[in-house]
Amino acid sequence: MRTNPNIVITGTPGVGKTTHAELLARNMALKHLPINQIAKEQDCYEGWDDELQTWIVDEDKLLDALEPLVASGGCILDWHACDLFPQRWVDLVVVIRCDSTTLFDRLTARGYSGKKLDENMDAEIMQVLLEEAKEGYDEEIVVELHSEVAEDVEQNVERIEKWIEAWKESKNEGGA
Numbered sequence: 001m002r003t004n005p006n007i008v009i010t011g012t013p014g015v016g017k018t019t020h021a022e023l024l025a026r027n028m029a030l031k032h033l034p035i036n037q038i039a040k041e042q043d044c045y046e047g048w049d050d051e052l053q054t055w056i057v058d059e060d061k062l063l064d065a066l067e068p069l070v071a072s073g074g075c076i077l078d079w080h081a082c083d084l085f086p087q088r089w090v091d092l093v094v095v096i097r098c099d100s101t102t103l104f105d106r107l108t109a110r111g112y113s114g115k116k117l118d119e120n121m122d123a124e125i126m127q128v129l130l131e132e133a134k135e136g137y138d139e140e141i142v143v144e145l146h147s148e149v150a151e152d153v154e155q156n157v158e159r160i161e162k163w164i165e166a167w168k169e170s171k172n173e174g175g176a
């Protein structure tokens, strides 16, 4: 049994996942798992997608690498997908959203262009990650938060912190 929840922070690239995950991890002494970085370090790739200019992840290998980390709880899984994480790992799914003008600027600043830029813009507009989260998990554990200006990050993280406290309290009551 976990004494700290595992939280997925997901959303289209550039919406602010890592910004939120880092602040939340610092404030609540949780483990930030930047999945991109872990996949790279542990070589969980099975190829390169030239059209989308991105690595293709070997999901089984990635899950094997993550399993021992998430087992004890208190992890923030920071990734632009969520449906591969088993339901039993996950206590809360935060889907970060961002308006398209802001996202466009952030992605172009990051050097995205062509098909990679278009596909990510489309994904945000079509709310692909929100749908993926709602399909993959109980709707009660899925929350959608916006991240356009700096104050949003603080407010969102505060909200998640309150949720974590409530989660812990409910676990204590259940165990007593």
Ligand SMILES: Nc1ncnc2c1ncn2[C@@H]1O[C@H](COP(=O)(O)OP(=O)(O)O)[C@@H](O)[C@H]1O
Binding pocket: 011, 012, 013, 014, 015, 016, 017, 018, 019, 020, 106, 147, 148, 149, 150, 151, 152, 153
């Ligand atoms: N609410 C916000 N207000 C201002 N800038 C933000 C906000 N959220 C994210 N950013 C900026 O947008 C860029 C992408 O954020 P990042 O956290 O790296 O996104 P992701 O991890 O989802 O790809 C960064 O430069 C970050 O500082």
Ligand SMILES: [Mg+2]
Binding pocket: 017, 018, 019, 078
């Ligand atoms: Mg990131």
